[in-house]
Amino acid sequence: MSDTPPPTREHGLELLRLMILIRRFEEKCVELYSAEKIRGFLHLCIGEEAVTVGALTQLAPDEAVVSTYREHGHAITRGIAPGAVMAEMLGKQEGCARGRGGSMHLFDAKTRFYGGNAIVGGGLPIAVGLALADKMQGRSRVACCVFGEGAMAEGEFHEAMNLASLWQTPVLFLCENNLYAMGTTIRAEHSMLDLAKKAAAYNMPAATADGMDVLAVEEAARSAIDHIRSGKGPFLLECRTYRFRGHSMFDAELYREKSEVEEWKKRDPIPDLIARMKEASLLNNGDFSRLEQEIEHEVQAAVDFAEAGTLESVEDLTRFVCSEPARL
């Protein structure tokens, strides 16, 4: 069990609800992928929920997130309706990007969710630019970019870190270090395995958090965001986590031992939080089965919404290549 102090009952239940919602949502995606209703690449965040929920709930509702192709959890945590996310994956126009983006490209203007970016590292400068726009317009907000440790080998990571620090833009660089860039182990991608140390080269503060402990992530993210909000510039937060499933649905997982996956599963953030809440008498069996039931209904409702969705007319194929005047 992790050793951070237990949360309050209400707060713990909310963290648990979000983590289980994401887990069940992702499991449902596997089902729908097997049924050939979801196609293309499908990247699941099962195992990484503590990072998603712990960090992204610390941002204010109007703060921007620029994410990666493994972003279903990020989108749901930021308040995009699970139905709109699922509809997107089914290619329906009720989806949060009208079915134009799919699993890797979830977008939502209302919650300021700027993708779903599948060029590794490509989203980082976007977040710096969003933060720069806020700074130049006198708004006090944080922009957050999420990326894996694979992105830290890209030039765009180093360029964006340097510029964010040089211009003191309010950016949270949130690294989900799951130890593999697709199938390449971190030992084969980075000369420096202590990733947070890279920030020092850019005169930027950084911290490392246990990404399997939602409360530890929460605490680290809160203090990182406090730092940024106080006008002290950007911050790099590395969360050490693990994905329990393959890189995508096409992954035969030839690059890692099953025993390694099993070891990490012992640190599953969901049972961990449940155990800690039970031990602190913050959760009883009734709470838990009620929660599971509510989530099952919510995920089913998302699937129903997506299945009932409609396909955009092929005549609209070329809409939105360029902006169009507002339709009456």
Added chain:
Amino acid sequence: MNARKITYREAAREAMRDALRRDGRVFLMGEDVGRYGGCFAVSRGLLEEFGPERVRDTPLSESAFVGIGIGAALGGMRPIVEVMTCNFSLLAADQIMNTAATFLHMSGGQFNVPIVIRMSTGGGKQLAAQHSHSLEGWYAHIPGITVLVPATLEDARGMLWTALENPDPVLIFENQTLYNMEGTLPENAGAVEIQHARIMRHGRDLTILTYGASLWKSLTAAETLAKENIEAEVIDLRVLRPLDDETIMDSVSRTHRVLIVDEGWRSGGISAEISSRIMEQRFYELERPVARLCTAEVPIPYAKHLEQAALPQVETITTAARELVHCHD
């Protein structure tokens, strides 16, 4: 209206100064645009007038500062991003193609990117193979962006503001050899439309379709041709994406002969696209197959005689036009 003497460089600078004055959301960002005054001295004096927040020197990080421009545009600003040369823009090609041109469609219409990216293009100054290429035709391949190629003082002065008002990404390619070009502009010169090609010289015998520095070479060639009683219609394309098919096809219908002069390479270039469109839309009105004069398919060399031999020149344009008109099967 009073006219004043001005260079292309000054016209481009005046366009930026005007935009920075008119709209607080506008800012300029790029390598050496501030203290240095711009690699081609286009932004000289703007730092002093607008300060380092709005005239921002960047490190040599093309991908990041173009990406940051995109982010700032998404965040409500109206950035002008200067990339020194279009060769360097390849370091930012990911952001231009995968983000700027893609976001609106990929997000189902939610996120447009009102960014303007200026860059120099073209050869002729002995800058060799990593500073001299003409990649505007490449960028014109990409749906979602507008590609402008100002050749005249009027366009150097007027295209920027209209581009900034466009809700989507606009790329402006300024030919390096034009910066010192001098001419006159009315005192009140301002914004121009960015949708149409312009007939620069009327003629009945053939149409020369061109843009950028080749426009002026083509107009000089047309003078020579006129002395031989060949009247060339010379069209400045001005916008490579979207192409103004109507102006092109109307001219083809009048002259029935076409020469395309393009400083880009021939294979898979914008000249190939224009030629195809003419074939698709005016095949039966052509007296002769469409002719093309492009840059030789080599990386631009340093040595002056080789560089000049690689680029379209007044003489080669004149010869190509003459052959097109005089050749009878």
